[in-house]
Amino acid sequence: MAMQIQTGTSELKDVTKMERIGAHSHIRGLGLDDRLEPRQNSQGLVGQAKARKAAGMILKMVQEGKIAGRAMLFAGPPSTGKTAIAMGMAQSLGQDVPFTMIAASEVFSLSMSKTEALTQAFRRSIGVRIKEETELIEGQVVEIQIDRSLTGATKTGKLTIKTTDMETVYDLGTKMIESLTKEKVLAGDVIAIDKTSGKVTKLGRSVAMSRDYDAMGADTKFVQCPEGEIQKRKEVIHTVSLHEIDVINSRTQGFLALFAGDTGEIKPELRAQINTKVADWREEGKAEVVPGVLFIDEVHMLDIECFSFLNRALESELSPLVVMASNRGMARIRGTKYKSPHGLPVDLLDRVLIVSTKPYEEEDIQQIIQIRCQEEDVSLTPDALTVLTSMSKQTTLRYALNLISCGRVLARKRKSENVDVEDLRRAYTYFMDEKRSVQWLKEQQGTLVFEEVGVEGRKDEVMDTD
Incomplete structure (x- = not known):
């Protein structure tokens, strides 16, 4: 929303929201039709038809929950759209399926071990859809009556709510009055109150009040008055990632670490307990595991220890789909003196579906x-x-x-x-x-600092060290 700020004497400026234009901010999806056929130019993606179709097929299986614990590698020269296709996958998945994007060099952090960083990335990419029943009071507000004491310290009141079939009067306490005041609930609004938490949600304004122009704003939403009983039981679904459950249950950190970002290392015993609990919820029908996608960009920057961990992690029961990207040809595997295609060990390449991208026309x-x-x-x-x-x-x-x-x-x-x-x-x-x-650089003829001239053997030696 534009805001007027006075700067100096009478100069007025409109301050609008600042738009951040990134390298891939134009991408809206994979640009596929209903039969997963790629369009030539759609949703910000152009060309790379085979790679986009392959990504769309994998995405379809992820959304149906039929694929997890697999790995996929986008291999191609620089500037051929590998990261762009991954961003398109993220946009197409929707909010309910988790998508985590990391660069391989992020793993080499001083704050935690390499395996812990990879484990956290894996568990961020697995969602748990938890179902629970809650009691809701839903209806149109007929009247709100609030009485204050002489000192103003205590407040009491009555709330009259109706549906098309019935009408009920509820007594209000101080906390409930504060919740209603905070949401700016007026007579004629359609609201929902969660009985367990006391949370008040304003659904909109009743259609019967559409002619009440005094209580209308530019963004007023009109809804029908609810039918049936005022008090109903509804099934509510929350989706959280396994990593969020880990952090919330970690005694040293607590849920505030989710906002700070500094989660630290989490004990494996705690993760084992959470895995057992999630498995119990699945058997009881209370929860459903949603395997998501973990995208590792510049995957050749991982070392042999990380690749060994990936081999093991992909075989575990709770594992997402791992999508990797590399622009290397025959390259040395970090931490070894051996060369391999794309800089990945041969045993990991054997598990991977490889999709190639080619230079643009x-x-x-x-x-x-x-x-x-x-x-x-x-x-x-x-x-x-x-x-x-x-x-x-x-x-x-x-x-x-x-x-x-x-x-x-x-x-x-x-x-x-x-x-x-x-x-x-x-x-x-x-x-x-x-x-x-x-x-x-050639024209400078060795005038730059620390430049080695005519020492070809030494240059090769430097290149071969890690």
Whole structure:
């Protein structure tokens, strides 16, 4: 909502919410139709039809709860949309299925061991859908009567609620009066009160009061007056992750650690107890386990100990679907002197479904640039779009996308709304891409600090160390 702030004498400015435009903020889903066939350009994703279809098939199985404890690897060159497809999966899953996204280097933290960091990521990705019955009082408020004592310390009152079939008067205590006041409940509102917790939820305003203009706001929602009895039993479903249950039951931390983020290491005995309890709830029909998705980006940055842990963790009963991404070819496995495809050990690769992504075609690149221009609210001239597309083929797609916002700044400087070829050329001279940076280093001829010249053997030796 816009807010007016006075700065100085009579200058007024509109302060609106600040929009954060990220590298993948344009992605809304996987862009698949009902038959899981990929559209050419949909929901922010372009091209990579095979990879998107594979992700959609896996996603369908996750939503049906038919796949868990499996691993999947997106392998392809940089700037081919591996992380973008993972973000599309996260958007398509919905709120009820947990999705955790980590970079492999996050595991190497000083605050906890590598295996603890991976265990917490695994348990964040498994949801527990807990069902419980609660008693609700639901109806339309006919009248609220509040009486205060002479000192104002104590409050008593009566609340009259009705449905289409019956009407009841309830006596109110101080806490209930405060809850109703906080929710700004008036006569004519339709409310629901949870009897166990005393929580008051305002469902909307009764349709019968739609002509009462004095009590209406811009966002007033009208609902029908409830039918049947005022007091009803309803089944309420809460979805929490296993990690949240771990933290809440950890005596040293408590539930406040969920907000602080500093959960620390959790004892394995506690986790074993929670697993047993969840298994009991499943047998009794009180809870349902929802395996989600854990996405590990730049997975080649994990070391041999982490890979060994992943092998074991994927076989456990409570395990999510693990999706990994790597842009390495034949690379050394961290912590060893052996090389392996994608930097992953062969025994882990044997368990993994590998999906390859390939470099984008020129037509796809042009559509991606147009999508990013819409997201960043930038207008490119047709010539500038052609130049930027060819520039991305010569350099990289990421470099070309970075020049969009730089070009807008230069266009505004010459008081133009559209970014033209001239702006992109100037931005190209200001910022170097990787190839020109390497060329510039060669031209310096050893003038940079700590640069080794003509010691090829030493360079190879440095590269081979961990």
